[in-house]
Amino acid sequence: MTILVTGGAGYIGSHMVLSLLGAGREVVVLDDLSTGFRWAVPDEAAFVEGDCGDEALVADLMRRHGVTAVIHFAGSIVVPDSVTDPLGYYLNNTVKSRSLIACAVETGVKHFIFSSSAAVYGEPEKTPIGEEAPLAPISPYGTSKMMTELMLRDAAAAHDIAYGALRYFNVAGADPGGRSGQSGARATHLIKVASQAATGERVGLEIFGEDYPTPDGTCIRDYIHVSDLAHAHLLTLRHLEQGGGDLVLNCGYGHGYSVREVIDAVKRVSGVDFPVAMAPRRAGDPAALVAxxxxxxxxxxxxxAHDDLDTIVAHALAWEGALKARRTAAA
Structure with missing residues (x-):
């Protein structure tokens, strides 16, 4: 009854590992460490360094560890990068997911949970966005996620495997106990970037577009705490294991905040002012995404448990402090 977590050394994946271990589950992590960190994986979890698209490695891992479920986080996530490197995103997010699904089918894995995205909706006609809304991604990132959802749907219809596709909105914050957080050097998530500005890790930040059809002209997003998201995965796993059937679910709180509102919250919680500059819109950014x-x-x-913007920001700021202490200790 081992759970394979791909990308388990990364931001969301490491929180999923903590949630699974807390529930008493056996966990094996597969991560190529291209963006994740070995130290983010607890000692209680088995760790294999490798590529989730390596079918020989994955099939052997599944058999050796007796894997019964896969929770798949590995992939590329920066929307603007997907616009400039679409083939790279289709390789990493779609082709390799196909290989992972094929290995799961081959080795008899019964349950598969996929890290999807609200980007599959593109520019929604109305908000909040229900799961029945048309899929019309406007970036290769969103399309890569949609294609994997379709592969899972078709594989589940043809084989003895059940799946959950969880469509994330904007994931933020860090483990309340300070055990993990967003640690990547190239982070583009607003709360992460603003927290770096507040803690002096960067000079300031930019707002990409102030002419959107929103109350203050900046994009609105539904921010979900990473620990609440991990718990949603745990509940999905239990649902599948109990024979509940395939699921497609939005993961968000159902309300959003604008870019300006988030920046104001970071300044308020941190007590630090920092420079904010205006910049042109980024390709692939919808005006509003609310679940x-x-x-x-x-x-x-x-x-x-953490549906509060100031709480999310406080946990993100605390993690930036922990990262700074880690860097100082390593110097």
Whole structure:
């Protein structure tokens, strides 16, 4: 009854590992460490360094560890980068996911949970966005996620495997106990970047576009705490293991904040002012993405524990302090 977590040394994956271990589950992590960190994986989890697209490695790992479920986080996530490198994103997010699904089918894995994205919706016609909304991604990143969802749907129809596709909105914050957080050097997530500005890790930040059709002209996003997201995965796993059937779920709180509101929150919680400059819009950025969150609450009974912007920001700021201490200790 081992759970394979791909990308388990990364931001969301490491929180998933903590959640699984806390629930008493056996965990093996597969990560190529291209963006993740070996130190982010707890000693209680087995660790294999490798590529989730390496079918020989993955199939052997699944058999040796007796894997019964896969939770798949490995992939590339920067929307603007997907616009300039679409083939790289289709390789990393779609082709390699296909290989992972094929290995799961070959080795008899019964459950597969996929890290999808609200980017599959593109520019939604209305918000909040329900799961039944048309899939119309406007970036190769969103398309790569949609294609993997379709592969899972078709594989589940043809084989003895059940899946959950969780469509994330904007993931933020860090483990409340300070055990993990967003640690990548090239982070582009707003709360992470603003927290770096508040702690002196960067001079300031830019707002990409102030002419969107929103109340203050900046993009609106639904920010979900990473620990609440990990708990949603754990509930999805239990649902599948109990024979509950395939699931497609939005993962968000059902309300959003603008870029300016988030920056104000970081300044307020940190007590630090920092420079903010205006910049042109980025390719692939919709004006507003807010989750319709009724299905995840109704089907899974999911009750978020950290649905508060200031709490999310406080945990992100605390993690930046922990990262600074780690760098100082290593110097």
């Amino acid at each position: 319709g969150a009724d299905r995840i609450r109704g089907v899974l009974g999911w009750q978020p």
